[in-house]
Amino acid sequence: MLCIPTVDFDVLRHMVYNQRGMTVLFSNSVLPKDCYYGGEPLGGTAMKPLLIDLDGTLYHGSHMIPEADHFILSLREKQFPYLFVTNNSSRTPEQVALHLSGMGIPADSQDVCTSAMAAARFIAEEHPGARVYCIGEEGLQRAIMDAGLQLVEENPDVVVQGIDRHFTYDKLAAAMRWIMDGARFVMTNPDLQLPASGGLTPGAGTLGAAIEAATQVKPLVIGKPSGILMNYALEHLGANAADTLVVGDNIRTDIAAGAAAGCKTALVLTGVSTRTNMEAHIQVAAVRPDYVFNDLPELLAWLER
Ligand SMILES: [Mg+2]
Numbered sequence: 355m356l357c358i359p360t361v362d363f364d365v366l367r368h369m370v371y372n373q374r375g376m377t378v379l380f381s382n383s384v385l386p387k388d389c390y391y392g393g394e395p396l397g398g399t400a401m402k403p404l405l406i407d408l409d410g411t412l413y414h415g416s417h418m419i420p421e422a423d424h425f426i427l428s429l430r431e432k433q434f435p436y437l438f439v440t441n442n443s444s445r446t447p448e449q450v451a452l453h454l455s456g457m458g459i460p461a462d463s464q465d466v467c468t469s470a471m472a473a474a475r476f477i478a479e480e481h482p483g484a485r486v487y488c489i490g491e492e493g494l495q496r497a498i499m500d501a502g503l504q505l506v507e508e509n510p511d512v513v514v515q516g517i518d519r520h521f522t523y524d525k526l527a528a529a530m531r532w533i534m535d536g537a538r539f540v541m542t543n544p545d546l547q548l549p550a551s552g553g554l555t556p557g558a559g560t561l562g563a564a565i566e567a568a569t570q571v572k573p574l575v576i577g578k579p580s581g582i583l584m585n586y587a588l589e590h591l592g593a594n595a596a597d598t599l600v601v602g603d604n605i606r607t608d609i610a611a612g613a614a615a616g617c618k619t620a621l622v623l624t625g626v627s628t629r630t631n632m633e634a635h636i637q638v639a640a641v642r643p644d645y646v647f648n649d650l651p652e653l654l655a656w657l658e659r
Pocket residue numbers: 407408409410411602603604625
């Protein structure tokens with residue numbers, strides 16, 4: 355174990371593990387702006403691909419996190435390949451890009467990967483030409499149609515479910531019937547709660563939990579923490595997992611999914627996972643981020659060094 359002197363409780367909070375599983379302790383005196391990270395540099399001077407989470411990483415709801423615009427602009431200028439990767443299936447890629455650019459973060463629809471797109475691709479590959487009963491919003495419906503699948507109300511091969519703010523008892527009953535008749539149950543993302551102005555609201559995972567309870571069938575999960583969305587994003591970007599850095603604010607979703615796909619992972623402490631709850635999240639997720647940064651400017655400085 356490499357240990358830099360002046361160990362105290364602050365230093366212990368900076369305990370991380372590097373790529374070879376070694377424990378590295380940094381003292382505050384050697385860290386820029388109380389940033390802490392461990393492991394080897396991502397590698398050489400090559401511009402490494404990044405898969406970047408949205409909510410909690412670039413913005414909170416409709417408010418940009420400070421310097422997120424500069425972070426993305428810098429990646430563009432330095433020609434880092436990157437994609438925005440989101441569990442949210444409600445928006446089309448065009449709507450996601452519009453949401454980002456409306457906050458001042460430069461974005462094009464082709465920069466966006468959603469759990470809806472990955473779900474549609476997965477279904478099209480596993481069940482070509484499938485009849486799909488969809489519980490979801492425009493982003494999911496559009497992705498299903500764009501993948502050449504049929505949206506149906508009766509006798510589906512697949513029930514795909516995402517966030518649906520018009521979820522009803524009738525939709526639950528239909529999903530239950532089709533799944534119990536043998537349709538495959540695919541869920542875009544398992545998030546139980548969503549941040550919203552005024553508090554938390556039920557996420558796609560909560561609706562899926564009702565379907566699971568009714569059918570006693572577990573869904574195939576596409577979004578984070580599953581690696582399926584990340585693998586889709588890697589293919590979309592034409593990147594190798596081992597070269598790619600997954601950036602996110604949530605150890606239990608972003609970091610877990612990145613690790614599941616074989617990527618390097620960087621946690622930014624601007625959202626769900628904090629200094630206070632980080633170790634608890636690591637225990638629950640059974641995965642540890644490769645790198646930890648207070649915010650995007652610290653991550654950018656590290657990428658540019
Ligand atoms: Mg997030």
